[in-house]
Amino acid sequence: MIEFINAWGANTPGAKTLHRAGWVLISPWHLIENGCVEVEDGRITNVYKIPSGRVFSGKNTIAQGPLTQDPSGQGQSGQKIIDHGTGVIMPCLVNAHLHLELSALKDCLCFDRGFAGWVQDLLEKRDAAGEVVLAGEAKKAAKELAAHGTGYIGEISTQGLTKTIVQSLNLSGVWFQEFLGSAQDALIGENRIKKSDLLSFSLAGHAPHTTDPFLLQAVKQQTRAQNLPFSIHLAESDTESEFISGKKGQWGKFLASRGIDTSLWPTGSKSPVQYLDDLGLLDSSTLGVHLLNIDGRDLDILARTQTRICLCPRSNQNLHQKLPDIGKMLEKKLAPALGSDSLASCDSLSIFDEMAFVRQKYPNIEPDKVLSMATINGARALGMEHLAGTLDKGKKSAFIYVDLNEPTKSAIIESLTTHET
Ligand SMILES: [Zn+2]
Incomplete structure (x- = not known):
């Protein structure tokens, strides 16, 4: 299953969305386990690892508690949190x-x-x-x-x-x-x-x-x-x-x-x-x-x-x-x-x-x-490396989530590159 996430131009100015998944692949050489991609105004504003057993609060800080504790999906400062699952968030x-x-x-x-x-x-x-x-x-x-x-x-x-x-x-x-x-x-x-x-x-x-x-x-x-x-x-x-x-x-x-x-x-x-x-x-x-x-x-x-x-x-x-x-x-x-x-x-x-x-x-x-x-x-x-190709800060908030359940970085890359649609 591949989910396409395109918040390019769709965000309300000032509204932050946090996308969490089992893995975040910033580039083929940089994977983060239990990672989060922060998105604001159509751009990626931060990518980081979430310490285990903890939940988002505002301003990139982390508080105690399971991530899904709030059924409204709202973080403590009103930001939207989306937990995609065990798979990988990666560049389109x-x-x-x-x-x-x-x-x-x-x-x-x-x-x-x-x-x-x-x-x-x-x-x-x-x-x-x-x-x-x-x-x-x-x-x-x-x-x-x-x-x-x-x-x-x-x-x-x-x-x-x-x-x-x-x-x-x-x-x-x-x-x-x-x-x-x-x-x-x-x-x-x-x-x-x-x-x-x-x-x-x-x-x-x-x-x-x-x-x-x-x-x-x-x-x-x-x-x-x-x-x-x-x-x-x-x-x-x-x-x-x-x-x-x-x-x-x-x-x-x-x-x-x-x-x-x-x-x-x-x-x-x-x-x-x-x-x-x-x-x-x-x-x-x-x-x-x-x-x-x-x-x-x-x-x-x-x-x-x-x-x-x-x-x-x-x-x-x-x-x-x-x-x-x-x-x-x-x-x-x-x-x-x-x-x-x-x-x-x-x-x-x-x-x-x-x-x-x-x-x-x-x-x-x-x-x-x-x-x-x-x-x-x-x-x-295509002359778009300043906008696409990796999930580095400042690039467009358009990425995909691939639903996988793999234990290691090499197993993730192996699975992604042999994954026929
Ligand atoms: Zn041709």
Whole structure:
């Protein structure tokens, strides 16, 4: 059972609420047994351990008596006390890369025709579904996010259908309008980008081999001007690596058939990561997604430019029968976030499920590192680490309670990272 607690903006000014649980996980490296999170005006104001057999009184002091002695739930100074149970209060999970817009395609696509076949199938079925169905299924999937413990999202929208949905459901994170092909720069101006503590609006490029490099630079420039994250699929497929290395191949023919002139694209003898670096697109507010086809030199570039990275291993397994080299990324001190990608390539949008998959496929990666991928690394990837990702004082009072009954810190982390929803 996962309970979502979001007091962001919901508190009466000056009213304090104390959330108690068997454990409070401030971060994967800092757990408190019998802990309390104090919340006021939508922010976390304190996190501390309650001495056993004692109860809250006012002003952070502790008095004798059982916690639940007051049936009204009111503390001695009128503050509200909520005792959640034996489980753990922890940061909301972050799904740093998803496409709610493709939710209607769940279980509709085959993975056995290769990646290009899958993309072709996706485009045909997406167009056949129509905007009403796509928006309806996107809304349904968006409503389930909180039940999966996800409090922050990096939603990628190609058609713009999910903007009002994420706004109407008060979802937090970043909504990205995605660009691909060779659309004119003028089109970017129609998309208002805006930074906010609740939901920011930013821009994304689709991928190095699908999007005009000059358009990518223009999009990145817009997001950089407002210090917003810029997201791009990067080094995902063999087709992409082949095209960027200078062999036009099938992909070059495909772009030509769609009237896209690639003669001025500066491809040749490069990897997708090196190509983006040469275009000046990599920095600490760029979020590269997938990173399946990279080598040691690419890892050095990502580390040097402090590029954020997001991995979607379940989607990679389905589409490419291949997984990213997370061990090497961690060796280079890169801090991967996790994303589900869309329901067109993955069974669920749950980051608990993504963590469980990572634990299963990467038994040598420590469980606390996996949990950090789903929390603080995701918050950094979306430029929200000052608000989310841990339960440190001053961050938003949005967190989750997971109903567990585990005796030790390591058993808690083990349970959280293998807990499929
Ligand atoms: Zn994607």
